[in-house]
Structure formats: C-alpha cells, structure tokens
Amino acid sequence: MKLYDYGLSANCYAVRLMLGFLGISYERIPIELYPALEHLKPDFLKINPFGELPVLHDDGEAFLDTHAILLYLALRDSRTTSWYPTEHAATIGQVSMWLAFASRLDSSLGAARLHDAFFCDADVDKCRLDAHRYLGILDEHLWFEEQGSNDWLCGGSNPTVADIACFPHVVLSEEGGVSLLYYPAIRRWTDRFKRIPGFTLMAGVFDAAPLKSAETYREPSGATDDR
Amino acid sequence: MSNEFCGSWFPVIRAEEVAYGHVARVQLNGQELAIWRDDEGHINAWENRCPHRGVRFSLGHTLGNELRCQYHGWRFASRTGQCTYIPAQPGHKPAQVVKAVTYACLERYRYVWVSLNRTPAIPEPTLPLGNDGLIAVRSLQINAPMTHVITYLRTLAKTNTWGNDRPISVIECQVIEIPLDTGASAADRLLLLPQPASKACSVIHGIADSTVEDGARLPFLRRQNELFKRFKSDIEQ
Numbered sequence: 001m002k003l004y005d006y007g008l009s010a011n012c013y014a015v016r017l018m019l020g021f022l023g024i025s026y027e028r029i030p031i032e033l034y035p036a037l038e039h040l041k042p043d044f045l046k047i048n049p050f051g052e053l054p055v056l057h058d059d060g061e062a063f064l065d066t067h068a069i070l071l072y073l074a075l076r077d078s079r080t081t082s083w084y085p086t087e088h089a090a091t092i093g094q095v096s097m098w099l100a101f102a103s104r105l106d107s108s109l110g111a112a113r114l115h116d117a118f119f120c121d122a123d124v125d126k127c128r129l130d131a132h133r134y135l136g137i138l139d140e141h142l143w144f145e146e147q148g149s150n151d152w153l154c155g156g157s158n159p160t161v162a163d164i165a166c167f168p169h170v171v172l173s174e175e176g177g178v179s180l181l182y183y184p185a186i187r188r189w190t191d192r193f194k195r196i197p198g199f200t201l202m203a204g205v206f207d208a209a210p211l212k213s214a215e216t217y218r219e220p221s222g223a224t225d226d227r
Numbered sequence: 228m229s230n231e232f233c234g235s236w237f238p239v240i241r242a243e244e245v246a247y248g249h250v251a252r253v254q255l256n257g258q259e260l261a262i263w264r265d266d267e268g269h270i271n272a273w274e275n276r277c278p279h280r281g282v283r284f285s286l287g288h289t290l291g292n293e294l295r296c297q298y299h300g301w302r303f304a305s306r307t308g309q310c311t312y313i314p315a316q317p318g319h320k321p322a323q324v325v326k327a328v329t330y331a332c333l334e335r336y337r338y339v340w341v342s343l344n345r346t347p348a349i350p351e352p353t354l355p356l357g358n359d360g361l362i363a364v365r366s367l368q369i370n371a372p373m374t375h376v377i378t379y380l381r382t383l384a385k386t387n388t389w390g391n392d393r394p395i396s397v398i399e400c401q402v403i404e405i406p407l408d409t410g411a412s413a414a415d416r417l418l419l420l421p422q423p424a425s426k427a428c429s430v431i432h433g434i435a436d437s438t439v440e441d442g443a444r445l446p447f448l449r450r451q452n453e454l455f456k457r458f459k460s461d462i463e464q
Binding site: 140143144147148180181182184185187188191206208209210211 | 244247251366
C-alpha cells in the first residue's frame with residue numbers, strides 16, 4: 001500500500017490516523033506541497049489530475065479523495081467495522097452527513113490554515129466567519145451527544161470515519177487563526193479522540209493526558225442527578 | 228441575602244464539564260484561564276500561561292495532583308501553583324518564586340466560579356438556591372459585552388415581552404430570574420448568569436431550579452438551548 005503524503009496536510013493526516021487506528025503498514029511517498037508545489041507538477045498530475053493530496057494506491061487500485069480513502073480503508077479487511085457501520089441505513093446517513101460537514105470544515109478552517117501557513121489564496125475573513133458558524137454547530141451537537149452519554153459524532157459507542165475526517169481540521173484550527181476558546185465540548189471531544197488506541201501525532205498536535213484518574217472520579221454528594 | 232460577590236465572582240464553566248484529565252479553557256474579563264481538576268476533585272483556576280515560556284497550560288497534561296506544561300515539561304502543584312519539577316534540572320528543587328498564577332475558585336450550584344480579585348475578603352457567591360435538584364443548562368457565548376447582555380435581559384424583564392404570565396425579575400445586580408413553563412411546579416425558574424469574557428464577548432450561563440423527570444431532561448435542555456440562541460441572535464443583531 002502506497003500513500004502519497006504531505007506531513008503538514010490536514011487531509012493526509014486523516015488518512016495516516018486511519019492507517020494508525022487499523023494498524024496497517026504502508027509505504028509513504030512524500031509530495032512537498034510547500035514551497036515546492038510538487039502536487040501541481042506534471043509528474044504528480046499523472047497520479048492525480050486534480051492535483052490534490054492524499055492519494056492511496058492499493059492492490060492495483062488508486063483512490064483520489066480523503067473520504068473515499070477513509071471508506072475504502074474502513075471496509076477493506078472487514079465488512080463489519082465500527083469505523084463505518086453499515087448495518088443500519090440511519091447510521092450510514094449520519095456518517096455521510098458528518099463527512100459532508102468535514103468538507104465544510106475543509107473549505108473554511110482548512111482553507112484559513114492553508115492561507116496562513118502556506119500563503120494559499122483565500123478570502124480568509126469569510127473562511128474564519130464560516131468556520132465559527134460550523135464550530136458552533138459542532139459544539140452544540142457534541143454537547144448534546146455528551147448529555148446522552150455518546151462520545152462521538154454519530155452516536156453509538158465508537159468513533160467512525162466521520163470523526164477522523166473532522167478531527168484534523170478542528171485540532172489544527174488555531175493555525176488558521178480560529179480559536180477553540182468558546183467550544184468547550186469540541187475540546188473535550190478532541191481529548192477523547194486522542195485517547196483512541198493507535199492515535200498518531202503530527203506537527204502541531206499534542207497528545208492527551210492519560211486517563212487513569214477518570215474511573216475514580218465521583219460527583220460530590222447531591223450532585224449526581226446532573227449527569 | 229448578600230450581593231457583595233457581584234462583580235467579583237463569576238461562573239465560568241459547568242462543573243461537570245471539567246472532566247478528569249482535561250484542562251478546560253475559559254476567559255474572564257480578558258484573562259484567559261486554565262481550569263482543571265486534581266485527583267482529589269479539587270478545582271484549579273490558573274492564568275493560562277506557563278511562567279516559563281508562556282505556553283498555554285490548556286495544552287498540558289494533568290498528572291494526578293500536578294499540571295505539566297507541554298513545552299518543557301515543568302510541573303506545577305494543584306492548589307498552590309508552585310513549580311515542583313524542572314526536567315532540565317532534575318536534581319534541583321525549583322525556586323519558590325516559580326509559580327503558576329492562581330485565582331480563587333470554587334464549585335457551587337453546578338458551576339465553577341472564579342474571582343480575579345485577589346483580596347481574600349470578597350464574600351463567596353450566594354444565590355437563593357439549594358444545592359439539590361439544580362440543572363445547569365448549556366452555556367452560550369455571545370458576541371457582545373456583558374453590559375449589553377444585562378441591558379437586554381433587564382429590558383425583557385421591564386417590558387415583560389416574554390409571552391408568559393409570570394414576570395421576569397432581576398434578583399441580583401448580575402442575576403436575572405425567568406419563570407419556566409415545565410408544568411411541574413409554579414416555583415420552576417431559570418437563573419441567568421452572564422459572564423464577562425472580554426470587552427467584546429460574554430458567556431451566558433443558566434441554572435434551572437426545577438423538577439424535571441429523567442426522560443424529560445434532554446428535551447428540557449434543548450428548549451433552554453433554543454432560548455439562549457434566541458437571546459444571542461437578539462443581542463448580536
């Protein structure tokens with residue numbers, strides 16, 4: 001398996017995270033986005049005519065889009081995977097919805113970060129404004145999921161490809177000048193995400209504290225009905 | 228009832244949202260704070276800035292009764308903020324002056340309250356509430372200074388454009404009470420507690436004193452959330 005990869009790309013990070021969670025080993029082919037702009041050179045355009053990263057080659061097939069790669073990897077070795085649960089139509093609908101949401105994050109948070117870090121063209125004020133609107137929606141969703149004792153985007157007890165697709169844009173948001181200060185439920189979700197076994201880091205992302213104390217914590221007496 | 232705490236103590240985050248192993252990040256009167264809970268359940272409110280190189284503590288790790296900065300691994304003790312360990316000088320006890328800036332904080336009425344006022348004589352926050360049966364609703368950030376938020380809520384109280392027979396009232400300088408239609412009891416009410424985050428930004432918190440059955444809890448929280456969103460949209464208009 002070959003991954004055409006740039007270390008500082010949020011979308012490439014999503015695929016590396018997925019490969020890490022699944023424990024799949026792969027060959028990494030670095031393509032320098034900045035400053036070399038290798039993704040726009042004729043050699044790479046033969047690999048992906050869209051001039052975008054990441055690209056995955058496996059078993060004679062080529063996959064050109066982050067979400068396509070995530071779905072392919074999720075179902076590659078097992079048709080019953082918690083990363084892309086296919087038993088219920090409603091779950092597939094939810095996962096698709098939050099994958100589409102990840103695309104919105106890509107074109108707002110992601111674009112603001114590419115503007116600030118790699119001088120890409122963007123209407124950065126509009127990107128940040130959109131990003132805050134989307135983060136407000138995400139924080140509200142995650143807050144109510146927490147109230148229902150759900151840790152992840154699509155209900156259930158496990159993270160899905162939708163969590164993976166959203167995570168890199170959210171965790172790198174400060175690099176695009178978008179603060180997570182007023183999104184406390186999102187910050188808690190990023191901590192939970194970082195504790196998934198197999199989690200891998202990239203530049204600018206830190207791991208979460210070990211959770212050994214969590215099981216022993218009890219609300220003070222009289223405060224238990226607010227869970 | 229004493230309202231001397233007004234202007235000093237503010238709720239900054241729902242207590243249950245300060246989970247073990249997590250460092251929450253809030254802002255009060257322009258001061259960014261790292262809020263974290265030690266292994267004994269004690270809450271800390273520190274300036275969100277390592278005294279060594281200024282990196283945010285909210286990027287760091289809680290380790291039982293210490294917080295470790297992500298940058299150089301300096302560790303600081305719960306409660307005092309005293310630096311306990313510097314990895315680059317493992318044999319040396321850090322000097323007493325190396326400390327995180329700590330602020331007074333306490334857990335009450337389902338919230339973490341912080342006072343930036345370093346005078347110890349300020350009375351602790353007291354509201355006409357018991358500690359039982361309270362529900363902390365979802366807090367919401369509003370892009371407006373706290374004075375605007377209070378003016379808006381007071382106008383609601385004065386004009387009573389609430390669509391409800393029972394009046395909205397101002398029960399403290401910074402606490403507004405609104406009646407709730409849960410149908411459970413005439414005493415049901417929601418106390419609104421605005422928090423000044425910065426010059427341009429506030430957070431509105433709410434404590435419901437109400438009997439809500441378990442099954443009705445989530446719809447109840449959703450209704451209050453819609454109410455806060457209406458406030459936000461009105462105020463930011």
